[in-house]
Amino acid sequence: MTEQQRLLARQQAASWVLLLDIEQSTDPADYQAFIEWVRLAPEHDRLYEHCRLAWQESGQLPATEYVEHAPYHAQVIEFTASTKAAGTHGNKRHTWLGLCASVFLLVGLMLWTLLPGTPQYSPYFVSTQVGEQRALQLEDGSRLTLNTDTALSVRYSDKQRLIVVEHGEVLVDVAKNSNWPFLVSTPVGQVEALGTKFTLRADAEHTQVNLIEGHLRVSQPNKGRVLGELFGGEAVDLVSGPEFNKHSVPTLQDPPDWLRGKLSFNDVSLAELVAEVNRYLPQKVYLSAPELGRLRVSAVFEPTNVDGLFSALERGFQLKIQRTAAGIYLSR
Secondary structure, eight states: OOHHHHHHHHHHHHHHHIIIIISOOOOHHHHHHHHHHHHHOTTHHHHHHHHHHHHHHTTTSOHHHHHHHHHHHHHHHHHHHHHHHHTTSSOHHHHHHHHHHHHHHHHHHHHHTTSTTOOSOOOEEEEOOTTOOEEEEOTTSOEEEEOSSOEEEEEEOSSOEEEEEEEEEEEEEOOOOTTSOEEEEETTEEEEESSOEEEEEEOSSOEEEEEEESEEEEEEGGGTEEEEEEETTEEEEEOSSSOOEEEEOTTOOSSOGGGGTOEEEEEEEHHHHHHHHHTTOSSOEEESSGGGGGOEEEEEEBTTBOHHHHHHHHHHHOOEEEEETTEEEEEO
16 A cells, blocks of 8 residues: 555545544444445554544544544554554664654643543444354443344443444343433334343344343334333344334343354244354355255254254255355255
């Protein structure tokens, strides 16, 4: 990346910080566009973090001034990191002077954060890869446990605690604070909780909420709709429309099966089972014929070790398992 390209990338990164961190956009299209931008170049993620740090250290700057100056503040942060990495290599005097200049400038920026009105909380992104789980302790004592292939952002402010789930599944254990609303937003809706534990699974068109304990209010703020409320042991499936079809779930597990390292299925179609297994495997499973997907199965297995499942399918349904570079194929 040339210096001109790097400066352009810094300016783009500063614009993303303005949109996602300062203006706190909750539009799923913005998140998708940001992820696509990060994937364009290996350095984009690091440049974004540098610009975000520049925003944290100059929180009193108006938004327009931030976008103008953040690329240069981020360059100071990059220079500081590179000179530290240089260590004793090269010209020690130049390295020392460079570090001093960087420190003086960064200290000046940090003094702004001591002034009244500086944002107290900094938004950040959290994600898991396929097959990975991650536990996160939040500033207020709430806990998030992310299941496989999940992406979300944490956006706390003085007015609310906001979690924006782009996709995936998460167990939410909310610290009680009646004066500080806790909201979880997805592409199709939002839930509000006070002292609650629930699981939430979301993609672009569907959100499933299982309330383990407590009380939830479900809404679609972008459409001005309050859909209804959930109480312990109830669940709801949300889509983009106004439907609110809640139902009781008498056997909700706490913690859920996936957090205990196993998956349980009772009389589901093989197509449903394969779809769930594929959330945990980097190498995907495919059915060779549609009629196989209609087979009814029951199973309990560890998502990180599916060989036992495949053996049971071979014995119980006389299926053949073929492993290839392109995936795992089930056939008869």
